[in-house]
Amino acid sequence: MATCAALLAATAGSAVTWWVTRGTGGTAAARTRALDSLRPASTGYASLRGAGAHRSLTVQVKGLPTTSGYFEVWLMDRSHTKLVSMGALDPDGKAVLPVPENIDLREYSVVDVSVQPYNGKPDHSGKSIVRGPYAG
Structure with a gap:
């Protein structure tokens, strides 16, 4: 027994x-942090790896809604008023995005994933799926 x-x-x-x-x-040392779901069926995780010019943000979101647009990953400050577009999720809801060295991660400490329409406007749509601090 x-x-x-x-x-x-x-x-x-x-x-x-x-x-x-x-x-x-x-590598078991990699950590991820769950993001807050702003849509009941969606869950997301984010982590930051590397240092200096070799930083990357890894994001994974499951339960994405159907859209005729795409899903954009943003870094934002804690007040959600300053945003930097990082790139788009792939069709499977994943992205590994380079983080430019000149972005101050003490200021831009929150990840946001939004549904974006194909309308030629680079602004955040205001339709977030998940949001929260990243691990790393």
Whole structure:
């Protein structure tokens, strides 16, 4: 009985380790933070990796709504008044986006993902899906 319990615990631990590291190239040190859902069916996660000129923002969102537009990733300040467009999610709801060295991450500490129409306007649509601080 004890051997069976130990085997079950080892299997569960291996499964959790695999799940945590599968999207990070095998490095368990990568952390993500859940973003606040601003739409009941959507969940998102974000993390920042690297330093200096080699920083990247990784975002993943599940449960995206149907749209004729696209999903834009933004960095914003805590007051949600200053925004920097970082790029778009791919069709699977994922993005790994370079973060320019001149962006002050102490000021731009929040990630926002919005639904954007194809209308030629670069402004935020005001229709956010998920938002919150990123890990890293």
